[in-house]
Amino acid sequence: MNSGDIWQQFGVATWVSPRAQLLLKVVVSSCLSLVVVAAVLWWSGVIIPHIRWQPESLFLHSQVDENGVLYTRLYIELENDGLAPFTLTGMSTEMPGFLLLPADEAKDERAVVTVAGGDQETLTRRIVITDCAAVPHEPQPISFTYRTWMGSGSAKVTWNSWHMTGAAGSLPVAWQRGFAIKACNDAVSPEFP
Numbered sequence: 001m002n003s004g005d006i007w008q009q010f011g012v013a014t015w016v017s018p019r020a021q022l023l024l025k026v027v028v029s030s031c032l033s034l035v036v037v038a039a040v041l042w043w044s045g046v047i048i049p050h051i052r053w054q055p056e057s058l059f060l061h062s063q064v065d066e067n068g069v070l071y072t073r074l075y076i077e078l079e080n081d082g083l084a085p086f087t088l089t090g091m092s093t094e095m096p097g098f099l100l101l102p103a104d105e106a107k108d109e110r111a112v113v114t115v116a117g118g119d120q121e122t123l124t125r126r127i128v129i130t131d132c133a134a135v136p137h138e139p140q141p142i143s144f145t146y147r148t149w150m151g152s153g154s155a156k157v158t159w160n161s162w163h164m165t166g167a168a169g170s171l172p173v174a175w176q177r178g179f180a181i182k183a184c185n186d187a188v189s190p191e192f193p
Contacts, residue, residue, distance in 0.1 A: 048153065049086035049146055051115075052079040055159050055175055062186035071101070071128045072183040078113065079120040087114040089152070090145040091125065097134030098176055100142075101126040132184035139174040 056075040064070055080086060089112055093100050103111035108124065115121045129135065141156040162178030163170045173181070 048155065049084075049115075049148060050081035051086070051088075051157070052081055053077070053157055053159055054079070055162075055179070060179070060182050060186075062183045069128055070183070070187050071126050072179075072186075074125050074127050074179065076123040076125065077120060078115050078123055080115040080117055083117040084148055085114055085116045087112060087147040088123070088144060089147055091123075091142055092144075093140065093142045093176075095136055095140045095176060097129060097131035097136075098140075098180065099128040099130055101128060127179065127183075129180050129183050132180055135177055135180035137174055137177050140176050 054077040056077060060072055060074070062070055062072050078088065091100065103109040103125065105111065107126070109126070110123065113121050113123050139158045139161065141158045143154060143156050145152065145154045147153075159175040161172040162175050164173050164178055164181060
């Protein structure tokens with residue numbers, strides 16, 4: 001059985017010429033090829049990078065800079081789950097009581113980080129908690145800009161909740177709220193320098 005027999009079964013062989021049949025085959029094949037190529041590019045992380053983010057609270061402690069501003073450093077582990085490398089070109093957030101400072105090369109903070117496919121990198125950013133009580137209780141997103149070999153883009157990510165341990169046990173809190181609690185508690189601790 002060939003395609004002509006199938007066309008004849010549906011009663012369209014009488015009005016579909018061989019040239020039209022060939023054109024239809026080419027169009028269908030082209031569409032399927034485009035879908036396959038788009039799926040491969042998406043899966044590889046070329047169109048939008050597949051980033052696994054993990055803000056690390058282990059090394060979190062408060063400090064005071066030369067101007068008397070209370071800040072802390074946030075260490076962020078970036079893992080590229082895709083095959084194609086991506087370059088993180090910027091991060092920002094807008095939320096009350098919380099100020100994410102731009103990267104400062106003099107303080108060993110890289111403004112631009114390239115992560116190869118299947119690899120991971122650590123990024124450091126300073127954060128100033130301007131008002132401990134004002135930091136939102138609901139998870140807030142971080143905006144980031146990136147570049148792949150297909151072009152640049154931007155996206156938002158909301159990091160997973162942190163778990164705070166206390167007298168009531170372990171409770172999940174929004175990442176930025178947990179960060180602020182830890183930084184503010186460190187600042188009023190008797191051991192704070």
